[in-house]
Amino acid sequence: MTHPAVRAADTTATTPPETVWGIDGRPLVTVVIIMFNDIANVGTAIRSALDQTLKGTEVIVVDDCSTDGSFEHVSELARDEPRLRVFQTPKNSGGPGAPRNIGMDNASAPYLTFLDSDDILERHATYNLLTAAERSEADIVMAKTRRRDIAKKKFRGWHHRLYREEQHFDTIEENPELCIDTIAVAKLYRMEMLRANGIRFREELHYEDLIFTAEVFAKAEGIRVIPEFVYQWNLYPIKVRKSITNQRDDIRNLQHRKVALAEVLRVADPASVPALHARLQLKILRHDARLYLNDIAHGQVPNLAPELLAELKPLIESIPTEIYDDVPRDDRLLIASALAEDVDLVSRMAHIASGTWDLYGDWEPGGHRSLWEPETFASYSADSREHMLATFDAAEVVAIPWYAFKFYNAVDAVAIDGKNRVTISGRIPDSFAKLDRPDLTARMLIRERWGFQREWVAPVRWERTADGEVEWTTEFEFPAAIDRAVRPKISIRMELTNGTASTLLPLRVRKGFVGSKQKTQPHGVAESLANIRYQPYATEIGTLAFRLARIGKQRRRLRRAIRPMLSTGQTALRDRYVPLPSHALVAEGARIAAEAPAQLDDRLVVVESHMGTTESDSPHVLAAELRRTRPDLRVVVVAAANQRWAAGREDIVIRNTVDYYRTLARAKYIIDNQSLPVGYVKRPGQIYIQTWHGIPIKKMGFDEPNLEFGSREDIADLERRVGYWDFLSIPSAYFRDTFVPAFRYERAQLPVGSPRNDVLVGDAAGIAAAKARLDLDPAKTSVLYAPTFRTRGQASLELDLAELVDDLGEDYQILLRPHYLNRIAVPPHLRGRVIDVSGIADTAKVLQAADILVSDYSSIIFDYLSLDRPIILYAYDLDDYANSARGTYFDLRDHHPGPLVTDQEELVAAIRAAGDDAAEPLRRRFREDFAGTEPGDAAAQTIATIWGAQ
């Protein structure tokens, strides 16, 4: 097939080919640019292709009969550019297929790539694509595309996970996943392969690129994937420009797509490329159909929804049932809703399937084979596709603890009265009865998004109705103290907590919700002048928040004029809420200490744990004991900035603020478990109680080789800080023999015991209550996996969760508590079996709920010994650890509190065998050697030692 192509301009240049095409003297890659009425952008696209580092880049522009002068404009450009040729279709074809085919027919290089007239080729694109093709003799090279959101000036990815490293596949069957990148651009094609297989764009169809790429994938021998970014896909605001394939508000769009998809499945012949064929079928369910269902859910096609669903039905039904095995639960329920042609159900399930919130709705209990929305699906026969798809494993959902569940939390109404009292009511469908527990309380957290970032709390009244909905109301006065100078947005979220676990629920609203027109009243003269009023609104992600109401131009001028008035009283707030920059800490800390009154406050106790990031561990156990037994003392708690546990509390000081140093400078007593910041200078008469936060395995303090031979400054600094300590907690004799000399500590030692472990001593029987607190299944054995920190990039955690769950079976549940920098992703369908407990602040509460601990080199094993339950060391990288430069105080291979395993298979066997507790003697021995026996009243003994005499 030949096209009557119009040659626009002849190259008049007579320069030698080496000058034009580089050292090879001929074109190496052809870039085909297609264009229709795009005079504004095409010049940039052409420039990006001509400016390639690869000189042998030929550029062919094919115009689809533009009417805006684009063709003439480009022809003019081609006049002085021998590497640019311009063609035109005989008549407007209305799609990219025809012009791309003309480009292919006229390409003179052995390789070809496409570019759209409003996109950009990265400068090194053709070089990278070409050399990848040459070194691997691949038929197709695929590289990374970045999408540029023109309106927001941001980049977005495009299947980036396929492009993490350079890879080679002999055929698509080796990695059919690649076929989800269906765009024809950002790929290099070997011309000979296209010609030999007669692969062309289907001019009579829309979505011709889907067919083209599917056919290329099916035929390609050698597929090279490279990590370089080669193509910038510009996303223009929809209102301004709309490509054919984005007009999903027209039913013909779906009809065109269906025709194309049928063709896609035909060219990806199941006889020769079965894996590709199956993956494309799955893609139809998970991607193609999904696009239209999402449009319905987001209310973008209000009048078209029933028609779309009717049109989708045969497409969905054309996919064989075995393909559905690879579709996740929520997607299956969504497809079932689509087949039932239930628009409301589709809307709900589309949000759920995209993970915005978790499943809710009616269901008919049936354990692993429960029926979703029986009102809709019970009427279908048991062997129907609808019934099959609506059948789901409810046990899997029931097992997810309430604090790990993303509840849909809908606001019904917002009201603001004349006195700025805000009333918000809403409801949470609790379809799986997770919130039916007496220990739960709720409160609202109202927070300045920037500036001082203060947080206020408000009570929530709530009630669970008989039909499984939680109805709630909150009433509070809108904070009068909001920063008038900065006027931040205000977020509002609902916190559910039982004192151990907690979760934050955003408040869901849609644009134009009931109450969105109301405003608060300004306070006082300045605010009235500036007309500062807040108004509730729906954020871009559909949550409730408050922002400043708009004002007119004149008022804005006035607001600017009275700015100094609005900024009064800021110093005190800054002292209280804004941490000092780190470079100012030393000077400011010293200054504040020097200016403090000579007399210390004998009643003031400052408590800090893990640099203010938690309200647990020994310092807080001591604080609680002090509050109980010594009401004459005043305990002030240090919180790092933005700690949720500190919200609404009066006894908080924020770390590294001016107020923090002032408080430290006045306090007679300081309790800490790590180290105070560099700005702290100890004042005469202060008593510093160091509880520390674990028993060491790795060498510490002056025993670390880094410090053992460190600079004089480093050594002096550590000596100074340790010199501040007046009392040190001593968890065990082993600690006394290692830690104390390692830090050259010479002052008073507290009686043996760890305050934080008081609660664990003799608590072996409390496991049922502990499991209930964490919403765990009391009948299952809970296995806590708490590995120590591993440097990112160097050693990854080696645990295949899906396999572990499979191997252990129904009788076990796994609790995960990795270091916060080593998060482990739990696959969605395992969330009932594998529970991430890293959000539970108090480690003791987690330990209490664990039947078995799996750890490695973490000091958590010493704490867990107090419970006298089985411990397994999963030390897959023991060799690295044992040989590490830092060195250890003892060799775990010689001393361990339970089985030492190095791969997952051994781990499973050890967990299964833990019930017999054959390792009990080993544990007892280890405990005697390293942990000692916790007295259970270490907090009381500590307090008696320090305050007893007074």
Add this chain to the structure above:
Amino acid sequence: MAQSQFDRIVLMANDVDRLGGVGRFISTMADGFHARGYATELVGVSPPPEGHGQVVERSAGITVRTLMPEPPPPDWTIRSDADKKDRERMRRYRKRFDLRKIAVDKLRALLAEWGPRTLIICTQVYGMEHMLEAGYDAADPRLPRVVGQYHGSYDGATRTGRDAGRVLQAYADVDRTVFLTAEDAERFRLAGLNNTGWIPNPVTLAGSEIEATAETGSTRRNTIVALGRYDEVKSLHYLLAAWAEIAPALPDWSVELYGEGELRESLQALIDDRAIPRAALMGKTDAVAEVLAAAKIHVISSQHEGLPISIVEAGLSGVPTVSFDCSPGVEMLIDSGRTGYIVAQNNVSALAERLQALAADPAALAQMSDEVRADMAQYAPERILDRWEDLFREMAR
């Protein structure tokens, strides 16, 4: 004249005639390109800071330029209100920008003057940033071509401040960016740089006549040497710690640290406080070849490195290196067990163990000495110049 699309090679660095790896690179390469018939220029953005310069002899045919009339003053950043009130600091701040403008203006004129048959090898990001400020557009065919270079490792770049980000940004559009090792090139590639390649640095041993006489250890003393600045990065205290462990067992061996730097006092204090025997801070040396010719083992105990040239220098003179695993470059240069040893980062006892084993086995040490000398020939300047000219051909496609 060489067969190439370029007539002129410009080697650009922060400063010319400064001690250190980049300084040696541009000098060696300038000599080599000049000898192969290219017009050759060396461009320093500024004069080297006081005390860091050295006198280098080179052919009169090589042009040397310095863009700034004087070195920019240190301590110039303005971070706080206090800084703004510091008048001296503000003066330095303004001075810095005045100098930068002078450099940029000069560069703008030079770029136009040099034209498209010039290749600029920009050895440091700082220079590239000046060129970009001078309006350099890699896509403009009337301007010189640029090959960017980064002499550190990817790990080092991500650890020391903003280097990695600066490399990714400044070199994004130039024709090529060349790293010292394949691994560094690959890691920058995965981090988003689209024009990566790699060529190691050439190595010459100043005073190679000594090399010829330094045969089989006859003139060598039982010495372990280190050639590195006394600073946190080179962390020589690890070597001292290792030596402290084995010194009693090796009574006829000694350790000599050649260099200078801000940690001199700390290191000396360490030696004194711990009474570490036969360990000496030798100060800076200009006679690296002689030092190596008289030594038996070379040690690198750094926190990170690029492609440590001292491994090659030591190797060329028949001295194997025992090094921490502190950069991909070390892995590339040392075939552990054959041409030296690599031990785990900061693992003092492993370092001590290797040193002691080598010192105690003269036959193994001699064998290793021969292996390493043969191996390092690939870094000879002529071989490296060939690789650069291969790159020019590739760039002409």
